[in-house]
Amino acid sequence: MYRYTDFDAAFVAERNAQFRAQVERRIDGSLTEDEFKPLRLMNGLYLQLHAYMLRVAIPYGTLNSAQMRQLAYIAERWDKGYGHFTTRQNIQFNWPTLRDVPDMLDALAKVQMHAIQTSGNTIRNVTADHFAGAAADEIADPRPVAELIRQWSTDHPEFQFLPRKFKIAVTGSPNDRVVTKAHDIGLRMVRNDAGEPGFEVIVGGGLGRTPMIGKVVRDFLPEADLLPYLEAVVSVWNLLGRRDNKYKSRIKITVHEHGIDDIRARVEERFALLRPAFTGVDQQLFAQIKADFAPPAFSDRDVAPFDQAYANDPVFRSWADTNLSAHRAPGHAIAQISLKAHGATPGDATAEQMRVMADLAERYGHDELRISHEQNVVLPHVHKADLPAIHSALKAAGLATANIGKISDIIACPGMDYCALATARSIPIAQEIAIRFDQLKLEHEVGDLKIKISGCINACGHHHVGHIGILGLDRAGVENYQITLGGDHTETAAIGQRTGPGFSADEIVPAIERIVDTYLSERDNADEAFIDTFARVGMTPFKTALYGESDKKQKAA
Amino acid sequence: MPAIFTPKVITANALLEGDVVYLAQNDTWTRDLKDADVLTDEADAQIRLIDASTRTSEVVGVYLADVSPDAKGPKPTHFRETFRMRGPSNYPHGKQSEAL
Numbered sequence: 001m002y003r004y005t006d007f008d009a010a011f012v013a014e015r016n017a018q019f020r021a022q023v024e025r026r027i028d029g030s031l032t033e034d035e036f037k038p039l040r041l042m043n044g045l046y047l048q049l050h051a052y053m054l055r056v057a058i059p060y061g062t063l064n065s066a067q068m069r070q071l072a073y074i075a076e077r078w079d080k081g082y083g084h085f086t087t088r089q090n091i092q093f094n095w096p097t098l099r100d101v102p103d104m105l106d107a108l109a110k111v112q113m114h115a116i117q118t119s120g121n122t123i124r125n126v127t128a129d130h131f132a133g134a135a136a137d138e139i140a141d142p143r144p145v146a147e148l149i150r151q152w153s154t155d156h157p158e159f160q161f162l163p164r165k166f167k168i169a170v171t172g173s174p175n176d177r178v179v180t181k182a183h184d185i186g187l188r189m190v191r192n193d194a195g196e197p198g199f200e201v202i203v204g205g206g207l208g209r210t211p212m213i214g215k216v217v218r219d220f221l222p223e224a225d226l227l228p229y230l231e232a233v234v235s236v237w238n239l240l241g242r243r244d245n246k247y248k249s250r251i252k253i254t255v256h257e258h259g260i261d262d263i264r265a266r267v268e269e270r271f272a273l274l275r276p277a278f279t280g281v282d283q284q285l286f287a288q289i290k291a292d293f294a295p296p297a298f299s300d301r302d303v304a305p306f307d308q309a310y311a312n313d314p315v316f317r318s319w320a321d322t323n324l325s326a327h328r329a330p331g332h333a334i335a336q337i338s339l340k341a342h343g344a345t346p347g348d349a350t351a352e353q354m355r356v357m358a359d360l361a362e363r364y365g366h367d368e369l370r371i372s373h374e375q376n377v378v379l380p381h382v383h384k385a386d387l388p389a390i391h392s393a394l395k396a397a398g399l400a401t402a403n404i405g406k407i408s409d410i411i412a413c414p415g416m417d418y419c420a421l422a423t424a425r426s427i428p429i430a431q432e433i434a435i436r437f438d439q440l441k442l443e444h445e446v447g448d449l450k451i452k453i454s455g456c457i458n459a460c461g462h463h464h465v466g467h468i469g470i471l472g473l474d475r476a477g478v479e480n481y482q483i484t485l486g487g488d489h490t491e492t493a494a495i496g497q498r499t500g501p502g503f504s505a506d507e508i509v510p511a512i513e514r515i516v517d518t519y520l521s522e523r524d525n526a527d528e529a530f531i532d533t534f535a536r537v538g539m540t541p542f543k544t545a546l547y548g549e550s551d552k553k554q555k556a557a
Numbered sequence: 558m559p560a561i562f563t564p565k566v567i568t569a570n571a572l573l574e575g576d577v578v579y580l581a582q583n584d585t586w587t588r589d590l591k592d593a594d595v596l597t598d599e600a601d602a603q604i605r606l607i608d609a610s611t612r613t614s615e616v617v618g619v620y621l622a623d624v625s626p627d628a629k630g631p632k633p634t635h636f637r638e639t640f641r642m643r644g645p646s647n648y649p650h651g652k653q654s655e656a657l
Contacts, residue, residue, distance in 0.1 A: 029614045050651045052575040098573050345647045417645035427647045477635050
């Protein structure tokens with residue numbers, strides 16, 4: 001893992017001291033709220049519905065056990081004993097008071113963490129594949145790239161007052177687990193015909209009120225050209241981006257309005273100017289960063305304990321079948337810890353659960369943890385022989401739910417239970433859907449199905465790319481939920497299509513049940529996933545199940 | 558004929574704690590909606606809002622919220638204000654726990 005240099009530590013300490021003084025000046029009246037707000041946002045501090053909220057960066061979703069324990073400590077010392085993991089692989093604390101935040105930031109700095117650029121019109125926390133460095137299907141580890149981008153973008157003087165926020169994701173695997181096509185810039189690590197490493201650069205994707213699938217702006221960018229090229233893209237948008245209208249300010253709109261060919265030409269022109277300024281210092285830095293991400297020493301042991309538990313313990317077998325993924329090293333596995341126990345708040349972990357996960361990572365997992373954008377925790381490097389012990393410890397902590405990728409593994413934004421921007425609640429809908437399908441014992445029968453819920457049009461819950469997307473709106477003072485079907489968050493990314501009129505809070509869970517029943521009766525066989533059945537049969541049977549035949553007949557009449 | 562004025566309360570978040578507060582009749586901030594001053598005159602409401610908005614060392618984000626007056630005090634008319642008055646629905650945190 002990357003370790004802070006003296007420069008990094010001094011930078012974070014200075015920023016924290018500055019923010020402490022800014023908080024004091026706000027409290028003593030020297031700063032107005034209008035002056036203070038951009039300063040607090042640059043340091044991850046929001047004011048939400050019931051309290052302040054501190055969003056802490058977890059760069060590329062990677063944590064060690066000491067960092068996870070410190071998050072547990074912060075949750076207990078200054079919050080209400082839990083934290084909420086987000087779709088940008090960050091963690092949010094929902095209940096700090098203003099005076100406590102500088103102390104929280106100092107506590108984070110002790111374990112090389114911060115909240116810088118987790119908000120505001122800057123380049124946000126760069127996300128990376130949560131299986132990075134572990135996945136069997138990976139070409140290269142994306143985390144050194146993400147760390148290089150973090151160092152380049154943090155406090156970058158040209159990019160502190162962008163037209164709007166800017167999000168970058170990196171994948172080193174052809175199987176996209178970071179939703180690159182829904183980012184301002186998505187980077188796919190590839191190799192050219194000569195076998196040289198580089199990137200496919202995707203630009204102009206995004207969700208929100210105007211969802212767009214990103215477009216390829218450069219199909220092969222040599223590795224050494226990365227930073228000047230990124231700088232060219234961001235600076236072209238920094239000048240062109242619409243500052244007159246915040247709904248049109250993201251780069252997806254700029255790309256849409258100008259066309260990808262025009263943007264490409266402008267970027268290439270700018271890149272030609274910038275490229276000579278990068279004399280290779282960035283590449284030396286990149287080489288040092290890469291060394292920090294050297295793979296751990298994987299042990300070669302007998303997997304018999306795994307096989308034995310798998311054969312004899314059906315609960316372990318179900319968990320292993322659902323929550324494990326293929327690791328590149330023989331005898332190893334990637335284990336996902338579900339933060340989606342049926343009826344629990346998606347993405348929440350108590351301080352006690354954080355400590356259990358930290359202990360397991362330290363003891364069995366080369367001291368590494370990951371946060372997925374799907375709001376789960378990952379033990380990326382575990383030996384299969386240790387899995388029965390890991391599973392047993394998780395079970396005791398309420399963390400052994402076997403539902404990764406299933407209908408109850410729901411992404412949900414905080415919604416109107418916490419968020420000042422929300423138009424409806426998301427969490428209770430996620431809780432009710434998970435409980436309902438657990439009661440029906442249908443979860444494993446249904447198989448892979450991604451439900452994603454947002455409590456407003458800003459789409460933090462990624463509803464546009466959910467197989468089933470749910471969008472909560474305020475319709476004349478009542479919560480109302482629109483459904484989209486057929487969204488896809490992978491390398492074949494697609495925006496879901498709206499089914500029709502929305503449903504009330506009471507009607508939405510039965511509506512989801514009708515959609516699932518329709519899938520079960522329409523699918524060719526048990527191996528045809530929901531998304532494939534939808535692609536084959538289209539919207540019609542689902543519409544009929546949701547709204548009946550009457551709608552069609554009325555229109556025909 | 559002018560539109561009928563919906564009764565309102567003045568609300569904001571406290572600067573230090575960040576929690577929801579309402580303006581009481583004596584111009585202090587209260588944490589309890591039932592102690593909020595219900596404003597029934599539009600001109601009066603606007604003046605009180607302007608005055609309250611200047612108190613930036615105490616509160617953030619001052620605005621008028623619709624209420625329906627009741628024998629037991631004002632009730633929110635919109636669900637957002639109900640959540641602000643009560644707290645989140647997934648944990649017994651916020652005002653709902655303080656009332657216990």
